[in-house]
Structures are given as C-alpha cells and as structure tokens.
Amino acid sequence: MTTTHTPRPTTTALPRSTRWGYGGGEWANGVMWTAFTTLFLYFTTDVVGASAAFGATIMMIGTVWNTALQPYVGVRSDRLRSRHGRRLPFLLAAAAPYALTSWLLFTDFGLTGVARTLYYTVVVLAWFTSLTLFYVPYGALGAELSTDYRERTTLAGVRTVFSQLGALVGAVAPLLLAGLLTGPLGSDRAGWSAAAAICAVTASAGILLTWATAQGRQLAVEPAAVRLRDSLAMLRSRTIRLLLGALTFGWAPLSVTGAVAIYYAIHIMGYSQNAASLVMLTWFLCGLAWLPLVQLSCHRIGKTRTYVLFTAAWAVIQCLFLLPNRGDQLLFWALIATSSAGSMAVAVTGWSLLADATDVEELRTGERREGALYGLAAFAQTAAAALVVWLAGLALTAAGYHGGTQPATTARDTIRILMSLGTAIWLIPGILCALRLRLTRGRHHAIRQALDARTTGTPLLPETEANLLRGL
Template identity: 30%
Template sequence: MDNPSSPPTGVLPLSTRLLYGSGTIAFGIKDHGFNALLMLFYNQVVGLPAAWVGSAIMIAMIADALFDPLLGQYSDNVRTRWGRRHPFMYAAALPIALSYLLLWMPPGMAHGAQFAWLVATAILVRFSISLYEIPSTALLAEFTSDYDERTRLVAARFFFGVCGGIAMTVLTFGYFLRPTAAQPVGHLNAGGYVTYAWVAAAIMMLAVLISTLGTQKEILKRPLLPPAPKVPAGRMLREMLGILVHPAYISILLASLFFAVASGLNLSLAVYFSTYFWELSASQIATVASTAIVGILLAFVVVLPLSARFGKKPAAMLMFGLSLISSVVPLILRLAGLFPANGDPLLLWLLMGQFSFGMMTTIAGGILAVSMVADVTDQIRLETGRRSEGLLFSAATMVNKAISGMGIMLAGLLLAFVQFPQNAQPGHVAADTLRNLASIYIAVLSIATVIAIICLAYYPINRSRHLENIRQLGAAAAE
C-alpha cells in the first residue's frame, strides 16, 4: 500500500490556485488551434481533403490512447526531490513549443507527404501536451481533498485554458489572419498562420514554465513519499485495467468522452458555420469569439452555487443538456426560416449571445466533470490502497483531447459526406450542401450529448459519500 497520508483538506492560497491554473493556457491554445483552425488550414489553405485531416488527427488520438495511461502510471511511481509530477512538467515546455511550431509549417510536398507530416507533428504536439497536462492535472488530488476546493482548482484550470484559447482566437482572426490583395478572405491567408504559430508556441512554453515553477513550492512543503514497490509488468497492467474499469470511474469517463466528442464537433465546425453558413467576416468572427469572456465569467458564477445546492452530478447533467440546446437552436431556427438573414445586424448580436451562453454551459459542465474524477481517486484509493491520480487523470486528459481528436474526425467525415467543396469562397457554397451539413450536425451532436447524460446518471459519488471516503482515509492515516 502507498503512503497513507492524505492530501490537506483546507483552502489553498489564491496565488497557488492562479499559478496552478495558468499552465493550462498552453492546453487552451492548442485546443483552439486544433478545433478552430487545423481543419480549415489543412483543408482550405493547404488543400488536403477534409477526411484526410480528420483521419490524421484520429491517428494521433489513438497513439495518445496508448501513451497517456503509461505516462500517468509512471508518474504515480516516480519519486524525486521535486515530487512525482514536476520533472515531467519541466521537461514538456520546449517540446510543446517546437512541435506546435512545426505543425503549422508543412513543406510544399505531395498530399501524401503532407498527410504524413500532419500525423507526425500532431502526435508530437499531443505527446508533449500530455507530458505536462497529465502530471499537472494529477496535482489536483494531491493539493487538497476538500469537495469544493477541488472544484475551485478545476475552475482555475478552465479559466486560464479557455481564456488562452479565446484570446488567441481574437488575436488570430483580428490581427494575424488579415485579408490581403491576393487573398480577400483573411482566414484563408496562409502567411498569417506562420505568425500565429510563432506567437502561440512562445506563449505555450512560457505558460508551462510559469505554472511549473509556481507550484513547485507547494509540493516541496510535503514529505517525500517512500519508494514505490517494484511490480512485475503483467501485474502492473492488470492493476491499471482494474482501476480504469472501476464503475464510478467508467461512468464519468464515458460521460466526459461523449460530451467531449459533442464539444469537439461543435468547435471544429464553428468556423465553417461562421464562414459559410452565417457568412461572417474574420473581424465578425473575432467579435463573436470575444463574447466568450461573458460565458467564462458566467460559468464561474454558476458552477459553485449549482454544485453546492444540487451536487456535482445533477449540475453537470443540467449543463450538458443546456449546451446541446444552445448549439442547435440557431441552426434549427434558420432551417425553419425563423432566424435573421445573413447580413442583418441582429444576426451578429444573436450569435454573440448564443456563443457566450454555450461557452458558459460547456465550461461549467467540464469543470464539474473533472472535479468528479478527483473524487473518484479517493474512492479507489480507499478500496485498493493505491494512489493512482496520474493513471486516472491520464484517461481524463485523453478524453479532453478527444475534443480535438474525434471531434475533428467527425467534422471531416461530415464535410466529406455532404461533399463540401475545397478552397470554397463564402456565398458560393450550394444551399443544399449547407442545409445537409446543418441537419447531420444537429443529429450527431444530439446523440452524443444524450449518451453523455445517460452515462453520467450512473455516477455514484455525492457529497456525503465523498466526505465518508475522506473520513475513512483519515482514520486509516491515523492508525
């Protein structure tokens, strides 16, 4: 059995919460790039078929599925004077920046070679992000066992992650992707993506280093854990599997996975709908994206009161459902002829309101889901005697990456299915193509979200059960 000492139950200093969350800026920028830009860049600028782009990201995600649990398990068993997690976090900073830079600079080669470049660089980006994100997320369960403080820590991670992604969206569409004489559609301007890549890579590396250095002191206050017992590889794999199929963990993992797929599909096609369905300019897209700050603030206003009043599971189910409604209602109304026409000033205001509300529900749902994973770590530790935060959060991190994996893959398949044209100009895509894309999108998004809500209904840990788990862990430590 691992060291029986439990994480502290008190509230962490605000500075620690902020420094802990700040590193997620790197994940937010990466997610913004994969979700909002990657399909558009490789399909409409580079010229790769949409299905190829989706397949490349899916291949990278499958590689992640093999790499992430092993990394999480390894970090659970590492013992150094810097702690279990921080050596990995330090090591991630430079690879994150270099791999992300290469992703946006494909050489001028045949499509087959460009596809291979996309696969290789996407895998490197995702591996590098894992090297930081999995150990960093696992710190959540080590910093505190308090039911509500964990939600605050997750909220800090989401705040910086979403703000990093939104800020980069505004910069990208407002400044980097400007129209030129040769390319009047700014977000099809190839040169702007190079500037974007350099700025994004530098910010990601800086964010990781600041967060890692800032949280190091909190870990150095804790006593060193004893060396991890040597376990044969076969037994280790059996123990990993036993932990990963725990009923409480499976319910929240599957719920998070399907919600992530829905969110990823939503984000991956958002630029397509903005450009071709609503016919917004790059500056208008930036304006809509900037309203996400309202959604971010609303998420943090509602998530703690909802969790305190109803519990994490009912609050998350509510946010999942509202997220679906906010995503599909504008499209349903347009298909029914009940939404303002393109170019109408009211359209932009409605899209801004819809985007901010959708951002609120997505962020609040994500915060609650990750906080619920942290509570599962205590349940499993009580039952098995093992500290497996890294392993459990590795799968949760992989689910978050599904936003930019399965979401992009589905987006590519849907675009290919409706035969969406390459190098298309706004206003010149057939109305039937746009209508078919919207209809299939609504159906797939609805199915994924409903499955997520059903899976979440089986999550068994509420506040009273969590408090009992902490009490029993504390009693075991006292003995």
C-alpha cells in the first residue's frame, strides 16, 4: 500500500454558485448525449436516408473507440499537475471541439456510399474524443469538491437536475428547431444542421460554467502515480464491479427508451414528429418531478435500497408498454409519467455511490484515483448505451423498417417489443448487482473516519483497516 497520503478535503457545505455551477458539465453532456442516443438513429434513417443498421453501427464504432480512451483519460487526469488542479484543464480544452463535433454529427452534406461512411465515422470518433476529454474529468471533479456523504448526494441531485434539463433539450429541441428551420432554410438537412449548431453551442457553454465556478474549490490533492493497468486493477474490487454493473444495466434501458420512443410515439400511438417531441418533453419533466422523492428515499432508506426499489418498479412499468394502441391515451401518458422515476434513481444513486467508492479505493491504495474510477464508469455507461442501441437498430432493420410513415406490421411489433420487454430485461442484472453492494452509510462513515485518522497521524491498526475493507 502506498504510504503517501493526500490532504483531506473540507466537508463544509459548498457555496451555492459552485454547487449549481457543477451542473453545467452534466448539462453539456445531457443535451448532446441525449440528442445522439435519442435522435441520431432517426436522423440517419429519416433525414440522411441510410438504414437503421448503418446509424447503429456508426454509434457502435464510437463506443469501441471509447473502450481505451475513457480509462486512459481518467488516468491522465489523475496524474495531471497544474495550478488549476487535476480536472479543470481538461474541461477548458474540450469545450470548443465538443461544440464543433456536436454540430457535425447532425449535419448531412449529401454524401453517399463510402464517402458518407467515412464522414460519419470520423465525426463520431472526434465527437467521442471531445466528449471523453471533458466528461470523465468532470465526473471525477465531483468527488473532489466534497467528501461529505450528504453533500455528495446533494451534488448528485444537482447533477441529475441539469442532466434532465439537458436531456429534455437534447431530445426535444432538435426536432422542434429542425421543424421550424426547415422551411426558411429550404431543406430537412439544412434545418437539422442549424438546429444542431444551436444545441451544440448551448451545450458547450455548460462546460465553461463548471470550469468557471469550480476554480479554487477542488481538493488540494497531489497527482496520483496511477497507470492504466492500475485503473483496470480496480476491477478486482467487489464493490467497484457491482457498482459498475448496477450503473451499466441501469443506464442501458434509458438508452433503449430514448432511441425507440420516437418510433413508438409516431408508429404505435400515431403522433406527428412535432407531437412526438412533446412525449420526450413530458418524460423528462416528470423525471424532474420525481427527483425530490428519490433524494428523500436516499436519505431515509439508503442509496442502494433506493436503486433497487425504483428500478424494480421501472421494469414493471416498461413491460406495460406492450398494451397501448392508438386511442389509449390515458394509459400511454400514465406510463410515460411514471417510467421516468427509475432513471432518476439510477442517476442519483449511481453518481453518489461512485464518489463514495473513491474513498474505499483511497483507504485501499493511499491515493485518490477518481479519474481512473470515473473513466471505467463512463466507459461502462457509454458501452452499454451503444450496445443496446446497436442491437435495437439491427432489430429494426431485420424487421424491415426503412423509414416512412407506414412501416410493416413486423416493424411496428418490433418497436413495441423494444420499448417494453427490450427495455425491462436490462434492469434485472442491475438490480441483482445492487442487492449485493455492501457500501452502506455506516460503512462509508467508518471508512471516512479511518482516512481522517491517517491525516492526523494516528492511523488505525492495519487489521482494523482490513476489517473495514472486508467484503468491499
């Protein structure tokens, strides 16, 4: 175990400007990540004119690139030595490239064949690179702003608010703006490109907000001597394996829902493209309404139990999407309003537990390795999202969906199954992982006391620390 210990952070409440400013990075991710996962597949089929398999494969290529990139960026941020801290330089460097590549994702220059494939491959690789350069250090920054158990839950709640607001904009604004701008600009392609430009600039501003408000608020932590293989070695920890499993299978259904909801609203419920955007608007607004209950549940029964309770209910609700048809408005909107609660629980509990897990790793290794841990978590999240969307795209193509307003019965049945059982099934392994987690509030408090004892020069006996880590 490393004997060099990092200075302990303050546990006092953060200034309101820092707490709310921290949400800017999640806003930036929420806007464009949601636009990408929710609308890129639809954009490639109904605007670009490519197959669903083409769009899904492009998304998968970006995720494969992230396989190495996200853990690497996390490790590099842990090792960075800068007067602005370990995380903030990454945010500043990524802001402009993120805006540019986000715009290019939804810009169709009329290319065909190999040229079109090369264009979207290069753009998606560049976009994932800029996304990772800010999002992994951004996630790690949250654990460096406070070590207090409740303050971290509050930060996770703020982050979730901005995530929902960003996701709302990312899912709704491109559709609405593209519809409004298509006429004046003369084509669907031009309308979508202009809409993407507006969303990209708005999203990137969130990165700069976090960068500005977190200045001087991070912990005074020495760069960690962590390597990429040390990052992968974290997977030996039972807690981290289970936590990554809960996050991976908790985010997967959100990605399926986001990618398929627009098809479901249009082809199952019979809504127009503009009306379909209202479905996503309602879903994200209802998510915000559920947030106070999720946070209250975390404080009352704990983060792990909250995850299990809300995701189990979410799985049941998603299965009920097998039932609505055109005209079943009450049932459909009731399902939309209630299904968003589960995603709120995954976000709040997942991000908060990740911050707590960094303390477990510090007790184990003597170093704060937030970047390495959040690199693994970001990879798990994006890998799951791309995999399930890729499978959904392949399923739509196999069912004969090629865009248009009148898909075949087989395609409509596939959309219905993807929205219901194809979403709920991913939640089961996530619930099983959460049920086995042992990082409780009391366990975390004891670990924090052990870390504080180290910095005061009165560390606990090795066998006592070993007991704290047993089962984690």
